[in-house]
Amino acid sequence: MSLGQEETGWIAVVGSINMDLVASVERIPAAGETVRGWGFQTHPGGKGANQAVAAARLGGRVRMLGKVGRDAAGELLLARLQDTGVDLACVAREDGPTGVALISVQPEGENSIVVVPGANAALTPEFVDAHRETVLGAAMVLVQLEVPIATVEHLAVLCGQHGVPLVLDPAPAQRLPEEVFRHLLWFTPNETEAAFYLGEQTITDAEQAARRLLSLGMKGVALKLGARGVVLATQDGTMERLPAFEVEAVDTTAAGDTWNGGFAVGLTSGWSVKEAGRFAAAAAAISVTRRGAQPSMPTREEVERLLQRQGHLPL
Numbered sequence: 001m002s003l004g005q006e007e008t009g010w011i012a013v014v015g016s017i018n019m020d021l022v023a024s025v026e027r028i029p030a031a032g033e034t035v036r037g038w039g040f041q042t043h044p045g046g047k048g049a050n051q052a053v054a055a056a057r058l059g060g061r062v063r064m065l066g067k068v069g070r071d072a073a074g075e076l077l078l079a080r081l082q083d084t085g086v087d088l089a090c091v092a093r094e095d096g097p098t099g100v101a102l103i104s105v106q107p108e109g110e111n112s113i114v115v116v117p118g119a120n121a122a123l124t125p126e127f128v129d130a131h132r133e134t135v136l137g138a139a140m141v142l143v144q145l146e147v148p149i150a151t152v153e154h155l156a157v158l159c160g161q162h163g164v165p166l167v168l169d170p171a172p173a174q175r176l177p178e179e180v181f182r183h184l185l186w187f188t189p190n191e192t193e194a195a196f197y198l199g200e201q202t203i204t205d206a207e208q209a210a211r212r213l214l215s216l217g218m219k220g221v222a223l224k225l226g227a228r229g230v231v232l233a234t235q236d237g238t239m240e241r242l243p244a245f246e247v248e249a250v251d252t253t254a255a256g257d258t259w260n261g262g263f264a265v266g267l268t269s270g271w272s273v274k275e276a277g278r279f280a281a282a283a284a285a286i287s288v289t290r291r292g293a294q295p296s297m298p299t300r301e302e303v304e305r306l307l308q309r310q311g312h313l314p315l
């Protein structure tokens with residue numbers, strides 16, 4: 001199969017849309033203290049928006065289900081998503097603030113973060129029902145854990161009942177109703193998240209961890225291992241480690257989100273799991289060679305060039 005731009009169905013992303021406000025400080029202030037910062041940047045973020053942007057850049061037809069506030073941040077975030085080609089028909093404006101992350105970073109990289117979910121907290125099960133046709137008509141649905149757990153559960157049941165392929169990126173890790181796992185096509189934790197769901201401190205054997213996660217009932221596990229690649233495991237017996245592409249990493253922020261966007265584009269294009277995983281890994285590898293989350297995400301042409309250079313095209 002070649003990486004042609006064949007017509008594919010919608011990828012629906014149900015998730016967070018945030019503005020990250022990043023202050024560079026000599027020292028993170030203690031309670032009651034004021035310190036002077038020496039730099040400030042704003043970045044579009046939120047795992048939902050990140051995965052939507054990743055998939056859209058990689059040639060996916062992406063529709064976002066989410067909420068932003070009626071404020072300047074919301075305005076800007078919607079404009080950015082629109083510029084990237086993400087369909088916003090199911091993104092609503094909500095009274096109150098857009099989701100924000102207030103991040104203070106010390107010179108050696110240590111940070112402290114306050115996340116205010118804002119409008120993301122209003123992404124209710126009823127909101128999913130209001131956009132039921134989009135969910136049920138999607139070729140694949142992507143969700144993460146920056147929206148209410150009740151919404152994730154509701155979405156999982158809806159997708160499960162109607163056979164809609166659902167991919168859950170369990171970040172940030174938190175307890176989930178047991179039923180959720182059974183409705184997932186793919187569960188895509190990194191090592192820390194996998195350890196959380198297995199009730200362990202760390203992962204020592206990734207293949208064994210993936211096998212144990214499968215016993216929660218999802219059809220497939222993609223265990224992301226950073227520069228060591230990913231383990232793909234399925235109920236029907238696949239157990240495969242795909243290595244990462246060797247690159248000079250400068251900033252791994254949103255590598256996982258880029259991987260998920262690429263994986264969804266590959267799977268909805270009808271490629272095999274291995275082909276989709278390799279495409280995702282190539283996209284994520286390019287993203288770690290550049291700074292930032294959304295600005296670091298590559299286009300499809302860039303990914304195809306990398307795959308070609310490495311002798312992976314035609315697949």
Ligand SMILES: Nc1ncnc2c1ncn2[C@@H]1O[C@H](COP(=O)(O)OP(=O)(O)OP(=O)(O)O)[C@@H](O)[C@H]1O
Binds near residue numbers: 244
């Ligand atoms: N240093 C690296 N070099 C090459 N590829 C990388 C590197 N780091 C990450 N990747 C690619 O990105 C994929 C996902 O990365 P990682 O395991 O760090 O996800 P994550 O922890 O979920 O990231 P995120 O911060 O976006 O949530 C890896 O499987 C790999 O393909």
Ligand SMILES: [Mg+2]
Binds near residue numbers: 169
């Ligand atoms: Mg992640």
